[in-house]
Amino acid sequence: MTLHARIIGTGSYLPEKIVTNDDLAKIVDTTDSWIQERTGIKQRHIVADDEFTVDLAEHASRRAIEAAGIDASEIDLIVLATTTADQVFPSTACLLQSRLGCQGGPAFDIQAVCTGFVYALSVAEKFVATGTSKKALVVGAETFSRILDWTDRNTCVLFGDGAGAVVLEASEEPGILSTHLHANGDYSKLLHVPSGVSNNLAAVQEGRAYVEMEGSDVFKMAVKKMGEVVIEALDANNLAKSDVDWLVPHQANQRIIAATAKKLGMTMDKVVLTVAEHGNTSAASIPLALDAAVRQNRIKAGETILIEAFGGGFTWGSALIRY
Numbered sequence: 001m002t003l004h005a006r007i008i009g010t011g012s013y014l015p016e017k018i019v020t021n022d023d024l025a026k027i028v029d030t031t032d033s034w035i036q037e038r039t040g041i042k043q044r045h046i047v048a049d050d051e052f053t054v055d056l057a058e059h060a061s062r063r064a065i066e067a068a069g070i071d072a073s074e075i076d077l078i079v080l081a082t083t084t085a086d087q088v089f090p091s092t093a094c095l096l097q098s099r100l101g102c103q104g105g106p107a108f109d110i111q112a113v114c115t116g117f118v119y120a121l122s123v124a125e126k127f128v129a130t131g132t133s134k135k136a137l138v139v140g141a142e143t144f145s146r147i148l149d150w151t152d153r154n155t156c157v158l159f160g161d162g163a164g165a166v167v168l169e170a171s172e173e174p175g176i177l178s179t180h181l182h183a184n185g186d187y188s189k190l191l192h193v194p195s196g197v198s199n200n201l202a203a204v205q206e207g208r209a210y211v212e213m214e215g216s217d218v219f220k221m222a223v224k225k226m227g228e229v230v231i232e233a234l235d236a237n238n239l240a241k242s243d244v245d246w247l248v249p250h251q252a253n254q255r256i257i258a259a260t261a262k263k264l265g266m267t268m269d270k271v272v273l274t275v276a277e278h279g280n281t282s283a284a285s286i287p288l289a290l291d292a293a294v295r296q297n298r299i300k301a302g303e304t305i306l307i308e309a310f311g312g313g314f315t316w317g318s319a320l321i322r323y
């Protein structure tokens with residue numbers, strides 16, 4: 001018997017506070033029309049002062065677990081993608097595990113920035129498809145607002161906070177058909193936060209503890225690599241572009257998404273777009289979009305979904321999913 005990993009529940013959560021483009025125009029030299037024209041973003045959600053990544057992850061996870069119709073105690077693996085872990089350690093996945101009360105199985109974080117959810121899904125899929133885990137919780141959760149320089153209009157208008165989650169179950173029916181992960185660390189300085197734990201001092205002293213991005217270079221590379229990785233996923237499964245029912249892309253920029261859709265010959269009504277409502281939520285963006293489309297009854301059982309992402313590292317990846 002061949003085992004597969006199937007998605008049996010999705011959930012997501014956005015913090016209450018909404019910051020519009022006009023709100024940002026009061027603190028940096030920008031306009032609503034510039035942001036909308038260049039990115040498609042209208043607003044983003046930002047955490048309260050006392051709200052943390054694990055809080056967002058917990059809300060999204062509880063919703064996914066409820067949608068799956070299981071008890072949290074049945075979860076035997078947690079893989080959580082985040083760039084904005086609450087603590088140096090323990091991992092946010094361990095903090096989440098305690099909140100959910102599903103102790104005992106492995107729980108760990110994955111760091112692949114905006115590609116984090118695709119990486120996490122790929123890792124969890126391997127645990128489930130080999131029979132190591134029976135029910136896995138895969139989460140993307142970010143408080144990106146905490147690593148933004150709110151005086152830098154090049155970056156602060158682009159990102160937001162949020163979380164999304166899926167529950168995977170071992171099944172004889174295909175679910176995740178394939179995953180495709182890539183990285184090229186030679187480009188690390190085009191999109192990064194220069195400070196961290198080990199090299200903290202110099203960067204913090206220079207005031208470089210926030211996201212820095214060469215937007216136009218990242219844009220070009222993102223279009224190129226996402227175009228390649230969606231074709232890679234189709235070829236691996238001997239599927240034609242027309243076999244894809246839904247594209248659920250990383251929500252960084254509507255123009256990047258439109259370029260990938262064009263490459264696939266897909267009309268925009270087959271693309272799940274949430275970037276206008278919450279901007280780029282990094283690792284949370286794909287599960288947030290997936291959950292929105294599922295709850296709107298757009299994505300239906302048996303349909304074929306293509307997810308793809310590009311982010312800091314550079315990292316990029318895709319997955320084909322039979323829902």
Ligand code: UT7
Pocket residue numbers: 029030031034035038039114153154155157191214215216217218219222252253256280282310311312
């Ligand atoms: O999640 C994965 C990683 N991130 C991405 O995928 C993001 C990739 N990059 C992008 O989405 C786009 O490059 C941006 C939205 C960041 C920028 O759009 P662009 O069309 O590439 O613009 P640009 O960087 O070429 O900048 C055009 C102009 C510049 O002014 P000058 O030099 O032409 O006078 C910028 O200073 O726009 C200016 N600009 C702004 N103006 C108003 C940059 N940010 C802003 C702003 N408001 N917020």
